[in-house]
Amino acid sequence: MDQVTFDDCSVAFRVPSYQFLSAPGFAEARDGLIAGKLALYEGNHLFNRLILEEGRFLCYLAVLALHAAQDITQPATWLTLGRLQREVTDLGIASRNRVEAQVSYLRKYGFLSQQPHASDRRVRLLVPSSALLARDARVLGLLLNGISLFGLSPTEGCRGSPDAALHKGMRRATLSHLPDISRLIRRHLPLAPFFAHDCGYMIMLLLLRGAQENDGFVVTTGYQRLATQTGVSRTHVRRIVEAARDGGLVETDARGGHDIKLTPLMWHAADRWFADQFALTDLLLREALD
Incomplete structure (x- = not known):
């Protein structure tokens, strides 16, 4: 298991990112990912402004990860505004007020709703919309399409958008790696x-x-x-x-x-970034399938 070392921790990729970077199919996978993401984002000014910046992006990921890991019988796992604020502020990339503002934007434009819990209506749960979940599945699908070209990852679910179960599994796996993803972004200082x-x-x-x-x-x-x-x-x-x-x-x-x-x-900087994205996707896929 490869260790990609940072100043203060490591991300335990199952397949080293350099193996993706040096693979014959890297340029094809990279170009496909660029084209696919632009097809999703280009012209969608609202969605771009909501998530395509580090703090907002990690808040968006935290919403999806907490939603996927939620056990409705376990109050400690419920996706509430307070839980989301704690998760994101612990990463050191946004204040509680900024997280609340991001949630307000997501609610305003229909990406997120706030609903009372069935057994305790004092508790307000945050619920991602079907449109937000579908868009996230399409993003993961682009990355899965990419890693399918290398022959280094499991073959299950490696073409097209993941089905509901695999999507949930990959986002559940994302939760424990949110600090790693934050550090991964900061690793790419250029x-x-x-x-x-x-x-x-x-x-x-x-x-x-x-x-x-x-x-x-x-x-x-x-x-x-x-x-x-x-x-x-x-x-x-x-x-x-x-x-x-x-x-x-x-x-x-x-x-x-x-x-x-x-x-x-x-x-060079962009290629290292995309190689890390493929390595991270491979890790999340393997953990979802375990």
Whole structure:
């Protein structure tokens, strides 16, 4: 069992991420994942703003994991606002007030509801909508499709969106790994300009796809087009790209963000990120099947 070491802990991947990175099918799996995620997220400005930033993303994952691990006969496992706040604040990535705000947004737009417990109506349980669960299953399906290309993972459920039982099992397994996932994100410091901002992850995917469509490095786009695709302001996009430039990930010469050039460091950092995502998915799948 491989140990991917951090400053203060390890993630016990069953298959080392470097095995995915060095496998012949890595580029195909990576490109499929980029295309699949953009097909899900591109144009859905609301969903992008709600989850595609580190703190919001981990809050979203915590909701799904706590829901999957909930035992209605065990009050300590119930998915309440207080339980969610404790889980997320323990990760050190969001305050109680920020978690409450995120829940309010999810409720406002129908991704989450708050319902009284059947036996104690004073208790308000948080319940993910069927639409949120279906979208999450599709995201996991993209990752399962990816790892199916390597021949390194179990074959059960490795094509398409997982069925309800496997989806629940993988998200139940996610609960104990939330601290690992938080540290995993922070491990990829070169990508911080994207991970730390609203829609930054989406902008990263768009830049990678844009480069793939050309010579692998030059993206013939501009700040305004990226802003339109992600639903944030042109200024917000410019700040993210400039932060990426300062980190050595991209080069910008033309005004308005035209002809952004991805550096080899950008591709190296992105490939390491996707390799870790495949390794994490393999781990969750194995634990769900155990």
